[in-house]
Amino acid sequence: MTQTRLVEVRQNVLKHNDVLARELRIRFQKAGVFVASFVSSPGSGKTAFLEKTLTKLRSQYRIAALVGDLATANDAARLARAEVPVKQIVTGTICHLEAQMVSDSLQDWDLNELDCLFIENVGNLVCPSSYDLGEALRVVLISTTEGEDKPLKYPTIFNTADVAVITKMDLAEAVEFDLKAAHASIQAVRPAMQVFEVSSKTGAGMDEWLEFLQSKFVDGRV
């Protein structure tokens, strides 16, 4: 006679990723590298924002960047214009980066030679939220052209992020972006989250962002 028995298991489904991310975090800390990852929907201006950030910081710090995309290496080519080491992670059909991909792409880089590493995730506001990449700071971007309620529609990714950046502020007026409503949406899903307002095109707001980021570099090394 067959019988069904309940066997207790208790295993985190993403255990493999979480363990690897923890190992990466320890490696980064030991090497004194501050690691920030960037998540957003496609077309929110991540690459332009990163290019600007890299260009501003490269004279003072040793920086490198990893860029995740489904198919092309276009973003890596754009970031390489900032004249820092850049590597593209082509994910194929996978809609997010995982700790394993980060680990694999670091193989021929000496982390001791770096002060900070930026990881640009695949443009996606859903899937990246589940995967820890070992980063010290997760930055979520929302552009003024997307609508103020994006955070309410994608609460998980905003909740897992540490800071938010509102991009394309130069277009805010033209698209009648309601800044107050956007801030309220962000605070609703992640109370007390720090928010920066920037325009990669005009450079507005970049100083505050860079000052914040550099204060983190120091924290990260302690």
Next chain:
Amino acid sequence: MHELSIALSIVEMATEESNKRGGAKVDAVHLKLGRLSGVVKDALLFSWEIACQGTTLEGSRLEITEIPVVVHCENCKTDQTLAEINNFSCPVCDEPTPEVMQGRELEVTALEIIE
């Protein structure tokens, strides 16, 4: 959509557990799914059948228990369950509640094994 790869991980996990028990047939996998896990229940259930195809788990069920988001309210000094995941404020006093106590779970809790 990353639910298929999550489903494949669960199948892999359950297969390992089954192998540890001499290849026992798995009838069902019990999963705790937090509402802040970033994984959608329906998409995961949809992926389950596909993920099981050609494995010893073919024909098995995925039993999902959804875990609501519980936050700690500093003002009330109590834990509160949120009705919606896009409004992190205390349902009693309306103060913002950033501290998440529960709701990120993505955990296989048990297997139903046929003996």
